[in-house]
Amino acid sequence: MDVGIIGLSQSGKTTVFNALTKGTAETTGGGMSEVHIGVTKVPDKRIDVLSEMYNPKKVVHAEIKYFDIPGSNHESKSQGIAGQYRNLLQGADAFLIVVRTFDDPSVIHPANKIDPKDDLSTMLNEILFADLEILDRAVDRLEDAIKKSKTSERPNVVKQQDIVKKVKQGLEDGIPLRRQQLSESDQSFLVNYQLLTGKPVIVAFNTDETSDPITLQNLDWDYGLDSELGEVSLSAKLESELALMPEQEEAEFRVDLGLGDSALTQVIAITYSTLGLASFLTVGEDEVRAWSIPAGLPAQEAAGTIHTDFSRGFIRAEVIPYEDLTRCGSLAQGRKEGVLRSEGKTYPVKDGDIIHFLINV
Ligand SMILES: Nc1nc2c(ncn2[C@@H]2O[C@H](COP(=O)(O)OP(=O)(O)OP(=O)(O)O)[C@@H](O)[C@H]2O)c(=O)[nH]1
Numbered sequence: 001m002d003v004g005i006i007g008l009s010q011s012g013k014t015t016v017f018n019a020l021t022k023g024t025a026e027t028t029g030g031g032m033s034e035v036h037i038g039v040t041k042v043p044d045k046r047i048d049v050l051s052e053m054y055n056p057k058k059v060v061h062a063e064i065k066y067f068d069i070p071g072s073n074h075e076s077k078s079q080g081i082a083g084q085y086r087n088l089l090q091g092a093d094a095f096l097i098v099v100r101t102f103d104d105p106s107v108i109h110p111a112n113k114i115d116p117k118d119d120l121s122t123m124l125n126e127i128l129f130a131d132l133e134i135l136d137r138a139v140d141r142l143e144d145a146i147k148k149s150k151t152s153e154r155p156n157v158v159k160q161q162d163i164v165k166k167v168k169q170g171l172e173d174g175i176p177l178r179r180q181q182l183s184e185s186d187q188s189f190l191v192n193y194q195l196l197t198g199k200p201v202i203v204a205f206n207t208d209e210t211s212d213p214i215t216l217q218n219l220d221w222d223y224g225l226d227s228e229l230g231e232v233s234l235s236a237k238l239e240s241e242l243a244l245m246p247e248q249e250e251a252e253f254r255v256d257l258g259l260g261d262s263a264l265t266q267v268i269a270i271t272y273s274t275l276g277l278a279s280f281l282t283v284g285e286d287e288v289r290a291w292s293i294p295a296g297l298p299a300q301e302a303a304g305t306i307h308t309d310f311s312r313g314f315i316r317a318e319v320i321p322y323e324d325l326t327r328c329g330s331l332a333q334g335r336k337e338g339v340l341r342s343e344g345k346t347y348p349v350k351d352g353d354i355i356h357f358l359i360n361v
């Protein structure tokens with residue numbers, strides 16, 4: 001799972017990145033920044049409990065990869081999205097948009113005012129404009145292709161151009177791709193364009209240390225045609241400092257300062273819910289491991305996240321919910337009690353399923 005961290009210059013992207021990855025990337029920038037890539041383990045208490053049960057050689061958490069993607073420099077007409085990073089943006093599964101609400105005269109704001117609503121609109125619009133640019137070019141290219149196509153191929157190319165025009169019109173009306181009603185075949189054609197407005201968005205308000213949490217609701221955010229924004233409020237500077245402390249010390253500080261869950265825990269929780277993710281688990285003496293997948297993914301496809309051979313040679317999945325396994329104490333006991341089930345290819349995998357795949361290789 002790859003999440004692209006984006007936002008206006010000096011909004012605190014790199015600071016958020018450090019808080020999420022326990023990193024120490026330099027937070028200066030001002031258009032001089034570079035891309036930072038870091039991996040975060042998805043915290044999961046179930047892994048700890050299962051590790052105690054199995055005492056495995058290896059313990060592997062699910063992972064989320066974060067990309068800190070610099071905004072554009074001052075010469076560029078756009079404020080938040082730099083063309084040279086387009087392929088990174090396209091590769092992301094979701095965007096975390098950092099929106100500044102902290103007040104600090106020593107940190108320059110590109111518009112010289114702290115206006116989170118305005119900044120968020122700017123970023124959402126830039127994502128939309130980036131897609132419009134792609135589709136404008138696509139319409140022209142398809143126009144060319146229509147002229148050059150053989151009579152037999154023409155209807156198909158015309159149809160493709162119609163799809164592109166329809167989506168473009170939707171964007172012009174302010175509807176991001178993720179909110180447009182499209183048939184499955186339209187959607188699979190559009191995958192070619194890797195449009196940015198098709199990706200889920202989570203807003204991260206970067207607040208002062210002492211500020212109450214900021215929400216879209218208390219900003220009177222007008223969702224308009226886009227009601228699917230995830231949100232989280234954090235003080236990135238404080239969180240990035242806490243993230244570097246030894247665990248115990250961090251926990252004590254959190255209690256003293258009256259802080260709740262870490263930025264990492266909060267951001268991952270909202271990432272899972274906004275993207276509709278779930279973790280299934282595999283257990284054994286060799287390895288206890290969590291795997292993140294879209295919730296409800298058919299068992300055969302979930303097997304494919306472990307290895308393509310697992311998907312190809314899939315026979316069936318033995319599934320036991322986490323609570324049942326911990327109560328029973330072993331898979332054998334789960335089988336005796338009838339809570340270890342045998343499921344077929346299409347079984348929709350749920351969060352907390354412990355799965356043993358039977359495969360034929
Ligand atoms: N007071 C305060 N300062 C912050 C906070 N978050 C970030 N900063 C400061 O703001 C400045 C910019 O932070 P960065 O994390 O580098 O911001 P950025 O969005 O990565 O900046 P560019 O990469 O240059 O676009 C740094 O000096 C940070 O220390 C915050 O929550 N409060």
Ligand SMILES: [Mg+2]
Pocket residue numbers: 013014015027028029033068070
């Ligand atoms: Mg930066």
